[in-house]
Amino acid sequence: MLTVPNNARPALLATLLLLGTSVAAPASPIITVSWRDKPPYHYLENGMPLGFLLERTQAIFAAAGIATRLAPEPQKRIWANFSHGATNYCSFSWYRLPEREAVSQYTLPISIDPPHSVLVSAAALDRVKSHSTLATLLADQQLTLGVVDGVSYGPELDAMIAHSANQIMRRTVDTTSMMRMLSVGRASFMLVDREDWEYVHRREPILRSTTRLDFPDMPPGLKRYIVCSRDISPQVMEKINQAITATGGAVRSSHGAEDERKGHQHP
Structure with missing residues (x-):
């Protein structure tokens, strides 16, 4: 092997450039893409990552030409990572909130949710159905609202929950576990993502005792x-945004499209 003295290397590099020989640039770092368990958006099944928003995100990074490594993590850990200055780090399927914008940078939206629904226990169904609006439902002191701790239902619903007159049962569990608690009467009702409900309802017979209701004053679904x-460069963020646009922009879920065609009805 030919050894080139240090003092001769600048001249050799200049000669290579003059001859048109390319010198390889350092490879771009692999970006870790974290995600929380939220079927059917993104979840593990038999160790395999699945879900329509996970697939969409993978397609976006592929279209942008960015190498990634998937890392399923709990929600609180993901945001602790952002707060503590994680590098070469992204996550997906998040609402836009001021406290999150303070520790991360957002791309263009990748999807739009349908409005939330209200999931009701069998024991509380008659009382919940006596309310024609979400506002009066949240003012009922006799009902218990189940809230998944550590998640956001969106800025408007978060504020409504904070000022609710309901009794609040707040638990650090996933959404499916909260649905199970509701089915055995631990709470009167909860706010539920329609995609979550459709997925879990088909797979958990115990939830068939619960009823999903829609209210006319439910806030619109969020992006x-x-x-x-913060260390991801503007150039890389622009590549991701261009890929989002090229792959369809802020896509609507199938249930969101169906709701728009039929209109929202309270039974």
């Missing part, structure tokens, strides 16, 4: 985004 750590 979901990819979020990235």
